Amino acid sequence: MLNPREIRENSSFIEEGLNRRGLKVNLDLLKAHSKKLKELEQQRSNLQAEGNAVGKEVGKQIKAGKQPNGDEVALLRNKGNSIKTKVSLIEEEEKTLKKLIKEQILHYPNLPSSDCPDGKNEKDNIQIRTWGKPLVGEDFKEHWQIAEELGLLDTERSVRIAKSRFVTLLGQGAKLERSLINFMLDMHTSKGYKEVLPPVLVNTASLEGSGQLPKFAEESFRCSEDDLWLTPTAEVPLTSLHRDEIIPFENLPIKYVAYSPCFRREAGSYGKDTRGLIRLHQFNKVELYWFVDSANSNEAYKQITEDAEAILQALELPYRVMKLCTGDLGFSASSTHDLEVWLPGANSYREISSCSLCDDFQARRSSIRTKKGKQTHLVHTLNASGLAIGRTMAAVLENGQQSDGTVKIPEALVPYFGKPFLKS
């Protein structure tokens, strides 16, 4: 959430930031509303002070022996009543204004950080480094083909169970998925991340707190009978793990790693990536999440990205790191590095992790603060996929495929998978 105070006092700065994201906004009206609200609040608070004094005076007089129904007390009562009427009128006005303001502010995304490159869409993203040597050639199969040939998954029967864009992993496929999850969790926990297994049904407040609501309701599955949604990413429950808390300063940074299934409706992506493991309504993901003091978030941003990259390196999967331009930035992020893994079968790089710095955007929405001395201030939050499991499996299959139809398992994964090759 953008800072309401800043909107009031420095709206052009906010407008510029939103413009860089390609949002043409004029905050004049919002600013006027916000200023008006402050005025009303001040008026009301003055009246309330007056009313409190009247109340106290009545108490004093009755204690001093004045008749509760006597003239002097009645006069004060009248005064109290007239103040009350005025206050309730103002409160009504405040309420509508507040609602109006909140609705608008919740719809505005985070401001891009100053080092975030300007641009319209993913074509303007900037490659900042690459790792490994991409395999290039005509003969590489796509991962869904390999998976089918090796009997790792069943898409057709998954439609019977659920619908399209769901997958059932079988045999070695299921085991490969499980070994990837365990491998990633182990690697991250060994670096000081605390493992979390959160609820995957989350309430509206949680989705609002991390920025998925109110704007992206159509992207999430909702339980119609309850105030619960299927989480689209563990980022949601992890943010809300500390919602409405003041985290002791000495506890920062807090670093979590969570495995969770993720659910997305993928509205608007009909026809895209219809085969295989790339785009599903349900997929597994290991997520990294940091709560840090605002002074240390840039350093943390670098570290969390490297922690995600370490998995790709350990799995010997070539990748590149892209710095997202302002037009491609996610709603809550002020800066994002995408990790794109090389898929020789698809002959392209594919996003496998998104590492984002959210500054105080989620912290403000979720009211997550820390206290240094007597000063309470918002923390900064960061998140990174570490990694998306289905896409990692796709990458392992495509990069490890051999001419004889088997797949070589990366060495680091062998202790988890149990054998160095995948064959039918």
Next chain:
RNA sequence: GGAGAGGUGGCUGAGUGGUUGAAAGCGGCUCCCUGCUAAGGAGUUACAGGAGGCAACUCCUGUCGAGGGUUCGAAUCCCUCCCUCUCCGCCA
């Protein structure tokens, strides 16, 4: 699903209409005392918004699960909702 109990500060727990943002205890912090430790003493210890001052800080308003209502005045009375706990039933 049935029956009951309850939601107060970091925690335990008082408080049923009038300086109660809230007793007491525990915990935390600061200082004092003490050869060290233990014990002891004094003080301090919620959050949000706003006004004023360079600042230390001072002041105002709101907040005792949430929202309404009664009243000059509500943690305290009334209504609605939410949540938690216990017992029974059911169940992985």
